[in-house]
Amino acid sequence: MSAFRATGSLLKRVPESPHKYHYTEGHTPFWRKVRDLLSLNPEISSGLPLPLSNRYPQPASRPEKPSMVPSAASDPAANLYYHRDFRRKYPQTDVITQQYLTELLLASPNEDGTMSISDGSDSQTTALTRPSDLNSPTAFTEVLAQVQSEPQHTYSSSNMPPAFPSKKPQHILTLQKNAIPKGKDHYLPILLQRVNVVTAFITSVTSILLLAVSISSVSFPTPKCHIDVNSLDISHGDRRTQDFLETSMDLEMDISPLFTWNTKQVFLSVIGSYASPSRPENEVVFWDRILSSKRQSHVRLSNLRNKYGFRETSRTFQNITSVEFSVHWNVMPFVGIMRHGRTEFTAPVTLPEPAKVSAEKVRLLHY
Numbered sequence: 001m002s003a004f005r006a007t008g009s010l011l012k013r014v015p016e017s018p019h020k021y022h023y024t025e026g027h028t029p030f031w032r033k034v035r036d037l038l039s040l041n042p043e044i045s046s047g048l049p050l051p052l053s054n055r056y057p058q059p060a061s062r063p064e065k066p067s068m069v070p071s072a073a074s075d076p077a078a079n080l081y082y083h084r085d086f087r088r089k090y091p092q093t094d095v096i097t098q099q100y101l102t103e104l105l106l107a108s109p110n111e112d113g114t115m116s117i118s119d120g121s122d123s124q125t126t127a128l129t130r131p132s133d134l135n136s137p138t139a140f141t142e143v144l145a146q147v148q149s150e151p152q153h154t155y156s157s158s159n160m161p162p163a164f165p166s167k168k169p170q171h172i173l174t175l176q177k178n179a180i181p182k183g184k185d186h187y188l189p190i191l192l193q194r195v196n197v198v199t200a201f202i203t204s205v206t207s208i209l210l211l212a213v214s215i216s217s218v219s220f221p222t223p224k225c226h227i228d229v230n231s232l233d234i235s236h237g238d239r240r241t242q243d244f245l246e247t248s249m250d251l252e253m254d255i256s257p258l259f260t261w262n263t264k265q266v267f268l269s270v271i272g273s274y275a276s277p278s279r280p281e282n283e284v285v286f287w288d289r290i291l292s293s294k295r296q297s298h299v300r301l302s303n304l305r306n307k308y309g310f311r312e313t314s315r316t317f318q319n320i321t322s323v324e325f326s327v328h329w330n331v332m333p334f335v336g337i338m339r340h341g342r343t344e345f346t347a348p349v350t351l352p353e354p355a356k357v358s359a360e361k362v363r364l365l366h367y
Contacts, residue, residue, distance in 0.1 A: 214336030221257030245310040256297040267330040322348035
């Protein structure tokens with residue numbers, strides 16, 4: 001009874017929460033709230049041990065009723081000795097020595113597990129002689145000879161040792177009352193953990209598949225393009241005497257090599273490049289188009305005019321002599337990295353001399 005009382009007193013002293021001596025009661029730290037919010041089951045463990053470092057199914061992964069652990073030692077993530085903790089309840093290898101067998105025979109030499117005690121009134125009971133040194137190589141054989149010297153201790157085909165009390169092997173774990181039976185290979189008792197594993201697997205497979213799709217569709221083709229500039233004219237389009245360059249050109253381009261099974265659309269833009277006194281390189285986009293089908297890959301436009309205003313930051317083309325034109329393309333795939341490129345520049349086209357502001361040169365432009 002004293003042993004039960006000591007066990008009860010010890011259990012009463014175990015704190016209900018492993019954080020009782022770390023946190024002030026009634027005041028939950030901020031990061032503790034964050035951990036409870038992000039944890040699947042914060043009352044069981046603050047983490048999971050590496051599953052491959054233990055047996056399969058992993059220890060402490062059988063179906064269990066969620067409850068508050070009595071101490072931090074019951075937390076698999078906080079207990080450094082969880083792999084050899086008896087509370088994990090999984091079979092472990094053990095070594096039986098000769099000394100242990102000798103002591104076992106001395107303790108219970110009879111078949112029913114009882115010990116023969118010498119009694120002066122009964123001549124049939126005899127006590128085993130204890131060897132002086134249990135570690136000696138002959139200690140076990142001496143005790144075994146005493147046990148087998150009696151006819152009732154001699155086992156044969158007709159006199160077999162006692163059988164195991166259970167007719168069929170029982171599982172080492174006993175399911176709790178509210179536990180749901182699972183298969184022997186099931187080791188995720190929490191539904192959210194299973195969803196997490198499945199989602200992570202699907203994400204990994206999808207990422208690998210998308211990477212393979214992106215790599216398989218990588219190519220570096222060069223589309224064919226031809227530009228003929230028909231005319232250039234400088235006009236004034238607002239009250240601030242701003243010079244605008246109006247163009248007229250013929251464009252013929254074949255971008256079919258840019259379309260693959262992973263191409264969503266192609267963005268084309270016509271750019272004018274020139275050098276000015278303030279900046280050695282200037283580029284202005286004055287026309288663009290989005291092509292979303294390979295049927296539109298053959299582009300043939302006549303008398304192409306500005307879609308956007310072509311003007312200079314200094315408001316005048318006074319010191320600019322020529323302009324070069326090129327076509328830029330951007331390939332937008334369904335999966336992967338965007339690719340871009342440009343065609344070669346045309347021959348420099350000489351700009352006309354800017355005329356003085358006059359009534360016929362100032363007009364409303366559509367851009």
